[in-house]
Amino acid sequence: xxxxxxxxxxxxxxxxxxxxxxxxxxxxxxxxxxxxxxxxxxxxxxxxxxxxxxxxxxxxxxxxxxxxxxxxxxxxxxxxxxxxxxxxxxxxxxxxxxxxxxxxxxxxxxxxxxxxxxxxxxxxxxxxxxxxxxxxxxxxxxxxxxxxxxxxxxxxxxxxxxxxxxxxxxxxxxxxxxxxxxxxxxxxxxxxxxxxxxxxxxxxxxxxxxxxxxxxxxxxxxxxxxxxxxxxxxxxxxxxxxxxxxxxxxxxxxxxxxxxxxxxxxxxxxxxxxxxxxxxxxxxxxxxxxxxxxxxxxxxxxxxxxxxxxxxxxxxxxxxxxxxxxxxxxxxxxxxxxxxxxxxxxxxxxxxxxxxxxxxxxxxxxxxxxxxxxxxxxxxxxxxxxxxxxxxxxxxxxxxxxxxxxxxxxxxxxxxxxxxxxxxxxxxxxxxxxxxxxxxxxxxxxxxxxxxxxxxxxxxxxxxxxxxxxxxxxxxxxxxxxxxxxxxxxxxxxxxxxxxxxxxxxxxxxxxxxxxxxxxxxxxxxxxxxxxxxxxxxxxxxxxxxxxxxxxxxxxxxxxxxxxxxxxxxxxxxxxxxxxxxxxxx
Ligand code: M6R
Numbered sequence: 001x002x003x004x005x006x007x008x009x010x011x012x013x014x015x016x017x018x019x020x021x022x023x024x025x026x027x028x029x030x031x032x033x034x035x036x037x038x039x040x041x042x043x044x045x046x047x048x049x050x051x052x053x054x055x056x057x058x059x060x061x062x063x064x065x066x067x068x069x070x071x072x073x074x075x076x077x078x079x080x081x082x083x084x085x086x087x088x089x090x091x092x093x094x095x096x097x098x099x100x101x102x103x104x105x106x107x108x109x110x111x112x113x114x115x116x117x118x119x120x121x122x123x124x125x126x127x128x129x130x131x132x133x134x135x136x137x138x139x140x141x142x143x144x145x146x147x148x149x150x151x152x153x154x155x156x157x158x159x160x161x162x163x164x165x166x167x168x169x170x171x172x173x174x175x176x177x178x179x180x181x182x183x184x185x186x187x188x189x190x191x192x193x194x195x196x197x198x199x200x201x202x203x204x205x206x207x208x209x210x211x212x213x214x215x216x217x218x219x220x221x222x223x224x225x226x227x228x229x230x231x232x233x234x235x236x237x238x239x240x241x242x243x244x245x246x247x248x249x250x251x252x253x254x255x256x257x258x259x260x261x262x263x264x265x266x267x268x269x270x271x272x273x274x275x276x277x278x279x280x281x282x283x284x285x286x287x288x289x290x291x292x293x294x295x296x297x298x299x300x301x302x303x304x305x306x307x308x309x310x311x312x313x314x315x316x317x318x319x320x321x322x323x324x325x326x327x328x329x330x331x332x333x334x335x336x337x338x339x340x341x342x343x344x345x346x347x348x349x350x351x352x353x354x355x356x357x358x359x360x361x362x363x364x365x366x367x368x369x370x371x372x373x374x375x376x377x378x379x380x381x382x383x384x385x386x387x388x389x390x391x392x393x394x395x396x397x398x399x400x401x402x403x404x405x406x407x408x409x410x411x412x413x414x415x416x417x418x419x420x421x422x423x424x425x426x427x428x429x430x431x432x433x434x435x436x437x438x439x440x441x442x443x444x445x446x447x448x449x450x451x452x453x454x455x456x457x458x459x460x461x462x463x464x465x466x467x468x469x470x471x472x473x474x475x476x477x478x479x480x481x482x483x484x485x486x487x488x489x490x491x492x493x494x495x496x497x498x499x500x501x502x503x504x505x506x507x508x509x510x511x512x513x514x515x516x517x518x519x520x521x522x523x524x525x526x527x528x529x530x531x532x533x534x535x536x537x538x539x540x541x542x543x544x545x546x547x548x549x550x551x552x553x554x555x556x557x558x559x560x561x562x563x564x565x566x567x568x569x570x571x572x573x574x575x576x577x578x579x580x581x582x583x584x585x586x
C-alpha cells in the first residue's frame with residue numbers, strides 16, 4: 001500500500017506534490033512526508049497523520065525537486081520516525097517506498113556488521129542504506145546495484161543531495177511517469193498527473209528523471225524505449241462536488257454508473273466471451289469484491305446451471321484448487337492492484353484454465369492480466385468503503401452470465417439493469433431513524449438466506465469498516481446452531497429478506513432471535529402483513545426489481561445506513577482507521 005509522488009519542475013513543486021499526495025491518500029493515510037532538494041541539502045518534513053496535516057507543516061519549505069509519501073504502515077509503528085521519506089544514515093539519499101522488502105532483515109544484519117546504523121523500524125531503510133553503501137560515480141549505478149539486492153515488492157523514488165535527478169524503480173508495485181517537456185512526475189497512480197498521456201513502469205525497470213526529461217533503463221542498465229499510455233477520460237470526477245464525503249457521493253452515483261455500464265456493454269463485442277467452453281467456474285476476489293464473486297457464483301449456477309464457487313483470493317493462493325482446461329476463473333477487483341487477487345491469478349497462469357478479469361481501474365495491474373478483461377465503468381472510487389463499485393461488479397457479472405446464456409437473455413438483462421438504475425434513483429431514502437437506533441449498539445447481526453445472505457455479508461462488512469461496530473452476518477438458518485447464544489436484550493438483527501420463496505423461513509429464524517430479546521430491522525421486497533409489524537422494530541420495503549438484482553437494490557439502504565451510523569459516531573467514512581483502499585501487500 002502507501003502512495004508515492006515525485007516531481008521536478010522549473011518552479012516550486014510544493015503545490016503539485018501535496019495535490020498528488022492528496023489524490024492517492026486512498027492508498028494509506030496514517031502518516032505522510034515530503035523531502036525537498038534545495039541547493040545541496042535534503043530537507044525532510046514528516047508527520048503522523050494525513051497529508052492535510054503535512055501541508056500545514058510546510059510553511060516556508062519548497063523546492064524544484066521533491067519526493068513525497070502517504071503511508072499505510074507494514075513495518076514499524078505509525079510515528080513520525082517511521083514515516084517516509086527515509087534518509088540514509090549519511091543523509092545523502094532520501095527514499096519513498098511502496099511495497100515490502102522481504103529480505104530486509106538479512107540486509108540489516110549484513111549492513112550492521114559493516115558498521116551501518118539504522119534509525120527507523122521500516123523495511124524501507126535498507127533501500128536508502130544500500131543506495132549509500134557504494135561510492136559509484138554515477139548514482140544510476142547505485143540504484144541498479146541496490147535493486148539487485150532487494151527481494152519482495154517495491155516501487156520507490158530516491159533523490160541524492162549531489163545531483164538534480166529523481167530515480168525510480170519498480171518491481172511488483174505499481175508506478176507511473178509523466179513528462180510534458182517541462183514538468184516530470186512519478187506516482188503510484190496516474191490520477192496524480194495533469195491530464196495527458198503517461199508511461200507505465202513494467203517490472204524491473206528504472207527511470208532517471210531530469211528537468212523535462214525521462215530516461216528508462218532495464219535492470220542491466222540498458223536504455224529502453226517506452227510507449228506512451230493513452231490517458232483514459234473517465235466520465236466521473238474524483239472531486240467531492242458539494243458532497244461532504246466521497247462515500248455519500250459515490251453511493252449517489254450508482255444509478256449513473258449502472259446506466260454507463262449498460263451504454264458500454266450494449267456496444268461491446270462479446271463474441272469471444274460467447275465462444276468460451278467451460279464446465280466449472282471459480283470466482284476470486286477480496287472483501288467486497290469477494291461478495292460480488294459470491295453473487296456471480298449464484299448467477300452462474302442459476303442462469304447457466306454450471307458449477308460455480310467463489311473463493312477469497314487470500315485462501316485461493318494457498319488452498320488446493322481443482323482447475324483445468326474445463327475451468328473458467330473470474331477475478332474481480334475494484335482497484336486491480338490487490339496483491340492477493342493478482343497472486344491468485346498468477347498461481348493459475350500455468351494451468352490451461354480460461355481467465356476473465358473484472359476491474360474498475362483501467363490502467364491497473366490486473367487489467368493487463370488474464371485472457372479477457374471487462375470494466376465495471378464505475379469511475380474513480382475514492383472512499384475506502386466500496387459502494388458504487390460493488391453494485392457495478394454485481395451488475396457486470398449479471399450481464400456477462402446472461403450474455404453467456406443467449407443474446408435474448410443479454411438484452412433482457414440490459415433492460416433489467418436500466419430498470420434497477422431507475423429504481424435506485426428513486427430510493428435514496430432518509431435512513432436516520434434506523435441509523436440512530438443501530439448507532440447505540442456495539443454489536444449488530446445481519447441475517448439472510450440464499451442471495452440475501454450474501455447481501456447480509458456485504459452489509460455487515462460495510463457497517464463494521466466505517467463504524468467500528470462489531471458486525472457479523474449469518475445464514476438465517478444457522479442462528480440456532482450457535483449464534484443465538486450471543487443474542488440478548490436489544491441486540492439488533494438486520495434481516496434481509498428479498499426472496500418471497502425464502503421469506504417465511506427467514507422470518508421464522510428472525511422471530512427465534514426476537515424471542516431471545518433481539519430487535520428486528522427488516523429489509524424486504526415484500527410489503528409486511530399488518531400482524532407482522534408488531535414484531536419489527538423497523539421495516540423497509542424495497543422497490544420491485546428482477547429477483548437476481550435484488551441484492552444490489554438492498555445494498556443501497558445498507559450502504560446509506562453505514563454512512564449515517566458513521567456520521568452519528570463522528571467518524572470519517574472515507575478513511576477508516578487501519579485500512580486503505582488499495583491493498584497492495586499480502
Ligand atoms: O480493490 P479490490 O476490489 O480488489 O479490493 C478488495 C477489498 O480490499 C475491498 O473490497 C474492501 O473489502 C473494501 N474496503 C470494502 O468496502
